[in-house]
Amino acid sequence: MSRPVRFNIKSKDTHNWGINMVDSPDGLTGEGFFATSFDKVVGLARKNSIWPLPFATSCCGIEFMATMGSHYDLSRFGSERVGFSPRQCDLLMVMGTIAKKMGPVVKQVYLQMAEPRWVLAVGACASSGGIFDTYSVLQGIDQVVPVDVYVPGCPPRPEAIIDGFMKIQELVHNESLRRRNSDKYKLLLESYGIQ
Amino acid sequence: MSLTNDIIQQRLTEKFGEQLTEWNQPYGLLTFTAPKDLNLKVMTYLFDEPELNFRFLTDLTAVHYPNRTNEELAVVYHLHNLVDNVRLRMKVFAPVAQPDVYTTSGLFSSANWMERETFDFFGVNFIGHPDLRRILNVDEMDYFPLRKEFPLEDQTRIDKDDDMFGR
Amino acid sequence: MSDHNNIRLPEGSIEKTTTTLNLGPTHPATHGVFQNILELDGERIVKAEPTVGYIHRAFEKIAERRPYYQITPLTDRLNYCSSPINNMGWHLTCEKLLGVKTPKRVDYLRIIIMELARISDHLICNSIVGVDTGAYTGFLYVMQYRELIYEIYEEICGSRLTTNIGRIGGFERNFSNAAFGKIEKFLNEYPRVLREFENLFTRNRIFIERTQGVGAISADRALNYGFTGPNLRAAGVDYDIRVHSPYSSYEDMDFVIPVGTTGDNYDRYQVRNGEMWESIKIIQQAYRKVQEFKGTEADVYHANLPDYYLPEKEAVYTSMEALIYHFKIIMGETDIPAGEVYMSVEGGNGELGFYLISDGGRSPYRLHFRRPCFVYYQAYPEIVKGSMLSDAIVTLSSLNLIAGEMDA
Numbered sequence: 001m002s003r004p005v006r007f008n009i010k011s012k013d014t015h016n017w018g019i020n021m022v023d024s025p026d027g028l029t030g031e032g033f034f035a036t037s038f039d040k041v042v043g044l045a046r047k048n049s050i051w052p053l054p055f056a057t058s059c060c061g062i063e064f065m066a067t068m069g070s071h072y073d074l075s076r077f078g079s080e081r082v083g084f085s086p087r088q089c090d091l092l093m094v095m096g097t098i099a100k101k102m103g104p105v106v107k108q109v110y111l112q113m114a115e116p117r118w119v120l121a122v123g124a125c126a127s128s129g130g131i132f133d134t135y136s137v138l139q140g141i142d143q144v145v146p147v148d149v150y151v152p153g154c155p156p157r158p159e160a161i162i163d164g165f166m167k168i169q170e171l172v173h174n175e176s177l178r179r180r181n182s183d184k185y186k187l188l189l190e191s192y193g194i195q
Numbered sequence: 196m197s198l199t200n201d202i203i204q205q206r207l208t209e210k211f212g213e214q215l216t217e218w219n220q221p222y223g224l225l226t227f228t229a230p231k232d233l234n235l236k237v238m239t240y241l242f243d244e245p246e247l248n249f250r251f252l253t254d255l256t257a258v259h260y261p262n263r264t265n266e267e268l269a270v271v272y273h274l275h276n277l278v279d280n281v282r283l284r285m286k287v288f289a290p291v292a293q294p295d296v297y298t299t300s301g302l303f304s305s306a307n308w309m310e311r312e313t314f315d316f317f318g319v320n321f322i323g324h325p326d327l328r329r330i331l332n333v334d335e336m337d338y339f340p341l342r343k344e345f346p347l348e349d350q351t352r353i354d355k356d357d358d359m360f361g362r
Numbered sequence: 363m364s365d366h367n368n369i370r371l372p373e374g375s376i377e378k379t380t381t382t383l384n385l386g387p388t389h390p391a392t393h394g395v396f397q398n399i400l401e402l403d404g405e406r407i408v409k410a411e412p413t414v415g416y417i418h419r420a421f422e423k424i425a426e427r428r429p430y431y432q433i434t435p436l437t438d439r440l441n442y443c444s445s446p447i448n449n450m451g452w453h454l455t456c457e458k459l460l461g462v463k464t465p466k467r468v469d470y471l472r473i474i475i476m477e478l479a480r481i482s483d484h485l486i487c488n489s490i491v492g493v494d495t496g497a498y499t500g501f502l503y504v505m506q507y508r509e510l511i512y513e514i515y516e517e518i519c520g521s522r523l524t525t526n527i528g529r530i531g532g533f534e535r536n537f538s539n540a541a542f543g544k545i546e547k548f549l550n551e552y553p554r555v556l557r558e559f560e561n562l563f564t565r566n567r568i569f570i571e572r573t574q575g576v577g578a579i580s581a582d583r584a585l586n587y588g589f590t591g592p593n594l595r596a597a598g599v600d601y602d603i604r605v606h607s608p609y610s611s612y613e614d615m616d617f618v619i620p621v622g623t624t625g626d627n628y629d630r631y632q633v634r635n636g637e638m639w640e641s642i643k644i645i646q647q648a649y650r651k652v653q654e655f656k657g658t659e660a661d662v663y664h665a666n667l668p669d670y671y672l673p674e675k676e677a678v679y680t681s682m683e684a685l686i687y688h689f690k691i692i693m694g695e696t697d698i699p700a701g702e703v704y705m706s707v708e709g710g711n712g713e714l715g716f717y718l719i720s721d722g723g724r725s726p727y728r729l730h731f732r733r734p735c736f737v738y739y740q741a742y743p744e745i746v747k748g749s750m751l752s753d754a755i756v757t758l759s760s761l762n763l764i765a766g767e768m769d770a
Contacts, residue, residue, distance in 0.1 A: 059442035069505035084390040134420040305588025331415040
C-alpha cells in the first residue's frame, strides 16, 4: 500500500528565482540530437569553467581573496578551483605590482601555461605600473606577456575584478578554434620573444 | 635612578671624550656623531654597560648629504634600551669616495639585512659583513639609486613624454 | 631517515648530499613574493636562503619627490592588510615634526580605526595559518567579517583596502551616523564570530600538533634579531609601543598585552587571538568615550591647524584667508620646520617606524620606513633549520610576512 504524498506537492513557480540559465547556441535540434558548430559548444564549455591562476603579489591580491570569499563569490562563474600550477590553468590573473626582478618569473609562468591561455591584468600596477613610476617597477606586465583584459583600480573593487573576469569569459566564448595557430597570433607572440 | 639623556651623554663622554661630537636632542631623542672607525666600539660599549643597556637595534639606515664634502654618506643607527625605554640615535659619516664602515652584524643579528639594504641603496661598504650584496634591487644594477644624483624614474622608458608629465 | 653526513661522495664529485628546493616567488603557500632556496635532507631542512626584493617599489625614493600629504597613499601600501595603522603612523610622525597636539576626540576616533585595522590584519594571519594546516573553513567564515570592517572604512574614507584615511591633524570628515551604526553592529556581532573561530582551532588536536613546538625562537635571539610585535610577544617579551610610548591617547585605554612563552607557531596564534579580544575591548572603550562628547565638541574631527590642514570647501569659496591657505598648502609654500624625527607605532606586525629628515622644503629630504617584516624575516633560516618542509610552510605563514612591507 503506497503512502500518500505529503511533501513537495505544490507546483513551484521557477520564473522568479532569478537564476540565469546559459542560452544554448543556435543549431538544429531533433529527436535525440542537437547539431551546432563545434567552436560554439567549446566556447560555451570553456567560458563557464575557467581555472584561474591567481598570481597575487600585493594589495590587489587581498582584494582577490575578498573576491574568492563568500561575499563576492567568484566560483559562481565556474572558477571554484583556483590552481597554482601553470600547467593546469587557463587564466593567468596577475594581481599586484610586478617589479623588474619579478618580470622574468611572470614570463616563465606564462610560458609554462598550455594553449589556450588568457591573461588578466588586475590593478593599476599590473596594467601600467600604477602609482609607482620608479626605476624598479615594470610599467605594466604587457612589457613581458601579451594581456587580454586590463582591470583598472587601486585596488579594483571585487565587482570590478568580476567584471574583468566576465569580459574574459566573453573573449573565451567568442574565440575561434583556429586563433591559436593563426599567423596573427604567432606574430603577437614573436613580438614578445616567445616562440 | 632612571636613565636620562644627560647620564648617557656623560657616560659616553667619559669613555670616548672629544671624539663624539654634534650632541643635540631633536624632539627629545639624544643624537650624536661618532667618527667612522669607532662605530662598533661605541655600540659595543652601549651594549655591554649594565647601566646603559642599549641592546635593541631599532633601525639602521643612511642619508646622502652631497653638500658635506668628504662626509657625504651618513649611516644612522637608532638604538633602544627596552628596560628603561630610552632611545638613542648615533650617526657616522663617511666620504662617498671610500664609504667603508665597520659592520655591526656581529653584535646585532638584525643589522645583517639592514646593512645590505643600506649598501644596496647608497653603496656603503660594510667591512666584515658576511654576505654584502644587493637585497632589494636586481643584482645587475650598477648604481646606487637613493643617492641624490640619480632620478626616480626609469630612464630607459621611451613611451612616456616628459614634457607632458611636468618633472 | 638518512643522515646526509653519512653519505660519502667520491672526490671532485659535483653531486650534493642534499636536495635543493626552490620555494619560489610564486607559490601558493608563500603569502607574498619572497623566495626561499631550501636545502633538504629528505624532508628536513638543512639550510634556507631567503631572497626578497621581488616587489621593491622604491617607496623611500618616491617619498623624496612628494609633498607630505601625498605620502599617505604610499604608506597605505606598506602593510596593506592593515593600512589605516600605517596612515595614522605617518600622520603622527608629521604631527610630531610640526609639534601639533590633536584633540581628544580625534585621538579616540583614530584608536577605533587603528584597532579595527589590527583586527583585520590578525584575522588574515590566523585564518591563513589555518589554511596552511588544512582548514579552509575558518578563512572563508572570517572573510565575511573583514567585509564588515571594509564597509566601516568605506563610510569614513571611501575606500576599502588602501584607505588613505585621515589627514595631518585629524580626519577629512566627521564620522557619519551610518559609520557609527556599522561600528556598533561590528561590536555586537563580532565577538560571537571570534569565539566560533577560536573553537575551530584553539583546542583542535590536529592544529595543536601541527603548530606546537614548531618554529620556536627564544626571547634572546628574538631581541637580537630585532623582532617586535606579536612575534616578540609570543617569545615572552612584553614590548608593546602602545603601552611603552603611548601615542594618540592610548594611555586612556585599559587593556592587557597577551604574552606567550615559547615563541612557537601556537603561541603566535594565541597572542594574535588574544590581541583581537583586547582590540575589541579597546574599541568599545573608545566608542563609549566618543559618544560622551556632546554639542559642539562632537563636531571636532581635526586639530586647529590652518597651515597644514586644508580648509573646508565652502570656506575656500567664500573667505579670503581660507583661499590663501588652500593655495599655500597645495603649492607647498607653508613653513615646514627643518629637523629629524623618529616616530614609531605598533603596527600589525610590530614596530613600524618612520625616520623623517626635513630640510624645510615641500617634500622630505629623507624618509626611511623601519619595516618590521623586513627585520624579522632574517631570522627565518635560523627558526626553520632542522624542521620539516611542511612545518616550514606553517612557520612562514604564522610569522605574518607581508611582501609589500618587506620590500617597500
